[in-house]
Amino acid sequence: MTGAPVLVACAHGTRSAAGRAVVRALVEDVRRLRPGLDVREAFVDVQEPAVGDAVRDAVGDAVRAAAPAAGGPAAGGVAAVVTPLLLSTGVHVRHDIGAAVAGRPAVAAEPLGPDDRLAGVLVDRLVEAGATAADAVVLAAAGSSDPAAVVAVGAVLDALRARWPGPVTVGYGAAARPDVATAVADARAAGARRVVVASYLLAPGHFHGALEAAGADVVTAPLAPHPDLARIVLDRYDAALR
Structure with a gap:
């Protein structure tokens, strides 16, 4: 692949307008810390796009971008890193995110916690x-x-x-x-x-x-927004690529 893999920031999803705004703000914080990185939202429940659809689209975009320059994606290249905006592992990390990356040039990062x-x-x-x-x-x-x-x-x-x-x-x-x-x-x-x-x-x-x-x-108020959260997200993304 050419360029940095897409960071698919995958949250749980909520019907709460305040909750959606907070997650959106966290994603924007990640973009500000890493200008030029393609950061996309995804969800495991309630909201769209579903994480599987977001990974499919990220991989497709990467293949199309690489094809003119290199004849297609490099063997073994990673097109997307799904970084959970989730505090712990569980069914959403193991099943939903695991299924989204399975069989694709994509990997799953660790959840935000513990940290x-x-x-x-x-x-x-x-x-x-x-x-x-x-x-x-x-x-x-x-x-x-x-x-x-x-x-x-x-x-x-x-x-x-x-x-x-x-x-x-x-x-x-x-x-x-x-x-x-x-x-x-x-x-x-x-x-x-x-x-x-x-x-x-x-x-x-x-x-x-x-x-x-x-x-x-x-x-107390929930954890987000807080500047350390975006740093943890990027640390998880970088660790997945290593």
């Missing part, structure tokens, strides 16, 4: 929300039935505990246990006067909205 910089973003959100070391913090992740996703969240939990001076536990929106409401109730039962939910979600949407009903005193 110590995500713990830094969580600390920023806690400070912005007015959390203090006297509060009990519950790290709220979306949840997955994939054991590797639970391990990934655990790594971020450890990194947050290393950075935050107060107690931090974890809760999940679905699939894994404890759920967020139970984690909040457990923190209160342990004597916490105030409980703060640290949203380990990328953008506003269904799961973030559900956190408001979990019984906490404060819920």
Whole structure:
């Protein structure tokens, strides 16, 4: 292939207008950090284009661009890198994105987490929300039935505990246990006067909205937008090409 492979930034997709705007802003941040790189949006659910269609189009465009100069794509060349705008592995990374790149000159990058910089973003959100070391913090992740996703969240939990001076536990929106409401109730039962939910979600949407009903005193904003997120996206893209 000639030129850098297309970066297909693949998010979950949401019906939330605010969530869509946040993901779009993250993609724009990636474009600003790497001028000239072809960065395209894709989704695994709800929104279009579907990731498989986005990869198909990226590969087709690369083949057409290479053909006049080189008689077609170079053997073994990579035309597209699907970079998940997802915090952990799971069915969408393994199945949807895996199927999108299978049999094509395309590769899948690792998801955004775990990464110590995500713990830094969580600390920023806690400070912005007015959390203090006297509060009990519950790290709220979306949840997955994939054991590797639970391990990934655990790594971020450890990194947050290393950075935050107060107690931090974890809760999940679905699939894994404890759920967020139970984690909040457990923190209160342990004597916490105030409980703060640290949203380990990328953008506003269904799961973030559900956190408001979990019984906490404060819920932080989602991770995006934040300048470190675009840097992580590009690091994942570069690592996939290596």
